[in-house]
Structure formats: structure tokens, C-alpha cells
Amino acid sequence: MIRSRVGKLAVGRVRRSMKFLHASPTVLAIVAVSAGVCGMLMSFPTKAQSLLDGYWQLLLNEDVNEYGPGPDEGDYGGLPITPAARLAAHTWNPELISLPQLQCEPFPSTYGPRAVTLMRIWEERDPITQQQSQIETWVEWQSQHRHIWMDGRGHPPPWAQGSWQGFSTGKWVGNVLQVHTDMLKPYYIARNGLPLDDKATMDERFFRYGDVLTDFMMISDPQYLTRPVIESKNYERLPQGFMQAYPCRANDEVPRARGIVPMHLPGDTDALNYGPVRSGIPLRAAQGGAQTMFPEYQDYMKGLPPNPPLSQVQKAERKAVSQETGR
Numbered sequence: 001m002i003r004s005r006v007g008k009l010a011v012g013r014v015r016r017s018m019k020f021l022h023a024s025p026t027v028l029a030i031v032a033v034s035a036g037v038c039g040m041l042m043s044f045p046t047k048a049q050s051l052l053d054g055y056w057q058l059l060l061n062e063d064v065n066e067y068g069p070g071p072d073e074g075d076y077g078g079l080p081i082t083p084a085a086r087l088a089a090h091t092w093n094p095e096l097i098s099l100p101q102l103q104c105e106p107f108p109s110t111y112g113p114r115a116v117t118l119m120r121i122w123e124e125r126d127p128i129t130q131q132q133s134q135i136e137t138w139v140e141w142q143s144q145h146r147h148i149w150m151d152g153r154g155h156p157p158p159w160a161q162g163s164w165q166g167f168s169t170g171k172w173v174g175n176v177l178q179v180h181t182d183m184l185k186p187y188y189i190a191r192n193g194l195p196l197d198d199k200a201t202m203d204e205r206f207f208r209y210g211d212v213l214t215d216f217m218m219i220s221d222p223q224y225l226t227r228p229v230i231e232s233k234n235y236e237r238l239p240q241g242f243m244q245a246y247p248c249r250a251n252d253e254v255p256r257a258r259g260i261v262p263m264h265l266p267g268d269t270d271a272l273n274y275g276p277v278r279s280g281i282p283l284r285a286a287q288g289g290a291q292t293m294f295p296e297y298q299d300y301m302k303g304l305p306p307n308p309p310l311s312q313v314q315k316a317e318r319k320a321v322s323q324e325t326g327r
Contacts, residue, residue, distance in 0.1 A: 051175055051208050052121045052135065055241020059212075059234040060116070067114050070094075070191040072275025076288030085194055085224035086287060090269055092193020095262035100250035106142035108187045109165045110202050110219050114233050117141040120243055126151070135170060135177070143246045148179055156183060162198050177206040189219065189229060194288075197223035211237040226290050270316040277307045 065071070073094065076086065096102060107115055118140040126133050135148040146165040156167055160183065167183035181202040189196045200221040207214045213235040220228045256262075264271055276286035282304040291297055307313075 052177065052206060052213065053123060054121060055238040055243065056119045056121065056213055056235035057238050057241075058114075058116055058119070059236055061234060062232070063114075066190070067116055072279065073192050074269065074272030074274075075192065075276050075279070075281060075286045076190075076194060077276075077281060077285050077292045079190065079194065079229060079288045080225050080227045080290035080293060081189075081194060081288045082224050082226055085189075087266070088195045088224075089193035090272060091263050091266055093262040093264055094192075095254065098254045099261070100252060103250045103253075104142065104248035106144050106164050107139075108184055108196075109144070109146050109168065109181055110184065110189070110196060110200065110217070111187065111191075112139045112141070112144045112146075112165075113137075113215055113217075114231060115139070115141055118238075118241070118243055119235065120241070138243070140243050140246055142248060148177075166202075175208070177204075179204040179206070189221070189224070195224050197221050199223060200225075213237065227293075264320070268320055270313075271320040273308075273313045274310075274317045277310050277313045280307075283307055 060068075073092070074090075076089065081089075106112065113119060120138045120140075122136055123132055124134045124136065125131060131151070133149075133151045135150060137146045137148070138144065139146075144165065146168060148168040148170040150170050153169075155169075162183045162185045164185055164187075166181040168179050168181040170177055170179040172178075179202075181204070182200075184196075184198060184200055184202075186198045186200075187196050188194055196219070200219060200223075202220070203218045205216040207216070215233045215235070217231045217233070218228045219225070219231070273283060276283055282301050284304050285292055285297070285301050291300075
């Protein structure tokens, strides 16, 4: 008996509700639209802005040689460099990295995320508004700490001092983080001496697909590049990621006289030809330039003169090194 009365009351409430809904389509539409708008405003920023948090391990599925052992000396193929960049790279010597004053020098943001190491990403929020104020990244090697400002702050004045990580501003476009970076210190575009000026800029796009993160980098330099260098790096998320401290202490790794700085003499390219010849790259193609970026350049290389024998190149290299070191 009690169940019967309760059932009748429930049915009556449902019928009254249905009568109200049937009689008020305008009210229904307003409620539905309002609920949808509120849902979008409440859910979308959280979904997008928390997208990158976590520990990320670089995947070695592209450019392993370039960011592991590093590119060969004298091999600039595929990079749109200027003659000034080529001349500067010709004086670079790999023994430079053994100098104590350079051993603890970190990579800039234009290169650090591409190195073989672990990266952590997290966000900061304004305590009052709870809006995202910045996204921070920490690359384990040499403790590279970067701030990506999301709060629309003003740009530093032109005379402000640059830094290794530069000044980065970001914004969300859907689930894609767009970042612009400038105010950088001069460094290298590649670890074989190709320079990057302090007027260089970088534009990035961060995409996430499940546990894979892609950083798409476009680096421009009016001094040393004729067009942007485009790089991409993929990372895998580590749910139980852990990062250790990276203290750095310089040492005299290579004994040398005081004041000696390793370098190649200007105009002397004999010490730079061994890598390209060993790899079978025509020496003219190894000089780089925008034309070497495109697939059709492979057809052009067929008409280039052959390289000298490897034994001849090795002999010239040993002679050049002997003259530079006095040994």
C-alpha cells in the first residue's frame, strides 16, 4: 500500500515536470545554452593549461647523432647559414668545451630542449585570480631553468641584458601552447661551431598526444641564418619521473699552457674536411646554405666534383693540427 502511494506521487511529479517542459521551450533553450557556456568556461582552461605538467624523457627517434655525440666538424649541410656563419664556424675547435670557463656553461633554450636529457614542466597560478601566470621548465643537464610568462607582462627594454633561456611569452590556442622567445645570449645553432647571434628569436608550438609531447621549434637569426631553422623533438611522459640535482665543478681536463685557447686559424679548412669525406658528403654540399635544405639538392650533388681520398684528407688534417698546437 505504501509503495503504491509513493509510486503514484512519483508519477505525478514526472508528469508535471513534462508538462512544464512541453509548455516552456524558450526557457528550456535558455537553460541549455547557459549550461553549455558555463561548462565551456569552467572546463576548457583547466584542460588546456594543465596539459604539459610532468616529467618528460626525450625520445631518440630523430637526429640521434646530432644531439648525442654531435655533428662532424665542417659539416653544415641542410642548414640555411650565411657566409659569416660559415667563417665563424671554420675557427671553432671541439677542444673548446674542455676549457674550465666553458665546462659549466648551460645550453640556451634554443638548444637545451633538444639535448639528450630529462625535462620537467609545471605551471604557476596567481593566488588571487587562480589564472595561469607562467609555465616553467627545468632541463636536468646543467639545471636549465626557463620561465614562459602567460600573464601578458611587458617586454624588457632593448638595452636589457640577455640570458641563456631568454625572455619567453606564451599563449594557449586550443590545446596548443605557442611560445615566443628573444633576449638570448649568443651561442651555437649546432655543436660544430655554427654561431647564433644575440638577436636570434625562437617560436615554438607544443602539442601533446596522450603520453607523447612534441616541441616544434622555429629559430630565426638575421645575422647568421638566411631563413628559419626548423627543428622538432618528441618526448615521452614518465608518470613516476624523478630528477636529481646537477652540480657542476670545472676541472683542468686537458693540460695546456696558460692563455691558450683552442681554435683553427682563419682560412685553414684542412682540419674540417675529415668528417664530411669520411661520411661521403661532397665538400661543397657540406658548406651548407639554404639550397642544401631541399630534397632536389640531391640531384644537384650528382654533378659536384668528387672528394679527395680519405688518406689525403687525414694527412692534411694532421699537418694542420700540428701547426695549431705546435706538436
